[in-house]
Amino acid sequence: MRSLNLVGNTFGCSASGERLVSAARDGDFQEAKALLEYNPRLAKYATFGGRNSPLHHSAAQGHHEIVSLLIESGVDINLKNYRGQTALMQACQYGHWEVVLTLVLFKANIHKTDCLNGGTALHLAALNGHACCIRILLADYIPSISSFYKLVKKKSRFQEFVSESNDGTSLHEIINRPADGGVTALHMAALNGHVDSLCLLLDLGASVNEVTLEDGATIDLIGAGSTPLHYAAYGGNPHCCQILIARGASLTAENEKGWSPLEVARLWHREWLEEVLSAHQQDRTITLPSPYLSLPLMSVVKIARECGWTSDSLSNCTDPCPVCLENKCTVAASGCLHELCTRCALYLCSTSNTSSAAHAPPGSIACPLCRHSIVSFKKLTTTKPQLQLLKQNSSLSCCSCSSMPRIDTPTMQQRIPLSKKKPASQSLNFHKFTTLKLDNNLCLRGTDTIASIVRRSHINRYPRSSFRWSSSHVKGRRSWLCTSNQSVESPGDY
Template identity: 30%
Template sequence: MGQALSCGAADEHGLFAAVQRGDSDAVAAALLKDSSLIRRTTVYHRHSLLHIAAANGQIEMLSILLERCVNVDVLNRYKQTPLMLAAMHGKLSCLDKLIEAGANILMFEGVNGRTCLHYAAYYGHSDCLLALLAAAQTSSVSSSWGFPRFVNVRDRKGATPLHLAARQRRARCVHILLDSGGLVCASTHGYGYGYGYRLSNSTPLHMAAKGGCLDCVRELLAWGADRRQQDASGRIPYAIALRHRNGACAALLNPSSSEPLVWPSPLKFMTELNQEAKALLEKALMEANREREKAIFKKTSYSMPSPSPSDDNMSEWFLTSQANDADLCCICFDQTCTIEVGGCGHRMCAQCTLAVCCHNKPKPASYPEPVCPFCRRTIVRIAVAEPRNSWNSFSEGSSNSSFKGLSAATAASFRRMPSGGSDDIIDIEK
């Protein structure tokens, strides 16, 4: 559907065309002459003046009409509201104005039974998606539907906004919906792939496999999507990707390949994360999975654009860390400490924090609470670590004081020698 909404040829007063092009003077003059024109609709689609203004992003015109219009949720022929058309066409300013005027974000249209959230996700308008999710958290949604139900609302075929975003290759929208509580393994009950080929019990991962968006597949796998879950025809996402010749996606979805690291979203402390810390952990998660992908793609004809850091530049990592007065993680001796555990104050790099808190496949009912590897206290909160001036402060209060004096130059000189027996020999170069 295009970004402009046609008015049709049956506008004898030129009113619809004036609204479409934003001619406020012409519209004001017409309404002053005959106030009943505010209720006029186009002949076939039954678009009101509000529909046309919202779909075409005419925010000034929309404001003028809202001052004179009683029903902000007026319906067209397909039972679509002006808010739905604003979400469909990505007109954020009009969407915000309609929400401010009291537009109902819980209404369903008449063709596919979709909400404004479905439209924003399907057409990939992430800014509108965020605005609708924010409105759902502050409006009457919490007292009627509840926010989780709104995020996972289903259309007539059982598709959630996450299904539609994955099917349409909208990776940013997929991430936003997952981060807002979208159910990664929700199943449809009859969603069609087209060409007369219909499947039910399809997950968002099935949709992403069909769409062929590698970033969507990555996001869904990182949030715990099950590669072995079958649709009603017994097909797993891997089979769908092969059918549609999406080879790179098929390589990641192959059940015989290694499992990805999964974001531990069900854990209580993950909802209490400092946003900056959360961003660091998400980046570490994706980097860890990229390393896994390189090993998978190495066995196929696909290759990753950016190689991983080699052992040759390891010294540069240490020297850079020392120059920046940053602490090296006492678990991996590789990354700088960026995450601090609330309560005990011990520090780790984002990769090691993620390893402590993550599981390959999430089973929320059986999740043990993660514990600090230094003092064994339960981790209930983590935040971004403030920079310190020396290494000695890292292990303060922990039993790992033997690592305190390790300098960047010394750490960089460690190398592993080939072993002639069963034990490895660690040698320090002069």
């Protein structure tokens, strides 16, 4: 009988959890909401065998509404899956910026590293070229001040403004944090030819002189001591090489194998880089500020955390948000003082990728109503803080059966109509099946490339990179440094 109770208890824990996992994966918000209203502890459910939780599934698929619903139900926002990745890492890997924004608003930890390669969410965003995710990740580290770009460029008094945040980590440390083998986010963006991410990282203080290390499990065919320019030469993107050179990358730097960036290009037959990596061509390009830099983001994120980012009702509002016409105005733009709702302000700061006006500070966002440059947002006097802040509960590997009802009547027939809402006072029911009285003590717990170069003569005649990779075990296991459509090659492949 004890064995029978154990089996029944396991089924009771997993049946609803599996339904929630399927709903999170498929984006079925009504199904997920109904299940969580019935048992909020299902948000902490993780399938047996160490697979992804509902939070990881919804983050990987880009279902930000379900992510928000799961967090409000008490799931650990920094829970790791079987690969050691958090939901934030998976959202950055697939470029779901709305999920990233939701997790950042709930203060997800951006410093968590995976168990395989020591990479953070920033490394994964740079690896796949998701510049929008990069700027949202760093929203708490880029102050909403008009002089930010000048301070980074001149590197004077920079640390005075952005040296430390609430967690005591500086922006410089985050941007240049090495993963396995000393690889930084700039190395990854340069290798895979992501110009927009490369420019943004450089504008935020990424160092062009960081080198890789010899130790580490990541296979590095280029060699230890390689700079981002070595990686860009290996990747074969001339735009990345030009930008790095214009930002001070050395053309003569040699790695521990004695290879310069030009020799790396020759070894892997990137003939179109010969002219770009020649010393006499290093002063012919001028770079522009990245249009993905968003200065107002920090100010509106702080307001959203304090006062929320949704409006309950417009019944008493005579002047709704002029952009969405759905929510109350809660913030005002600096300068022009046009009023918007917090949700529209967040969307504007997260999606804008157009250059500001000629005389506007780099990183400012154009007002959608008058095109005036916005550097920060301020809270309206009528905007009140939230009465009750969301509380994060500790994580569990499986849902607790203590909140599951005991079913003593085997003839009970129950269903969940998901097509329309049920009042909170009504219980949610499941399909009929043979029931067992469960013993709680036996529960098993188990993007588009930007035009960043003003003068780039001869670029159009360069052919596209022939960057290909081999899948054989002899040439090395699949490197996490490369995007999903690439694998590793060696000079001997030619």
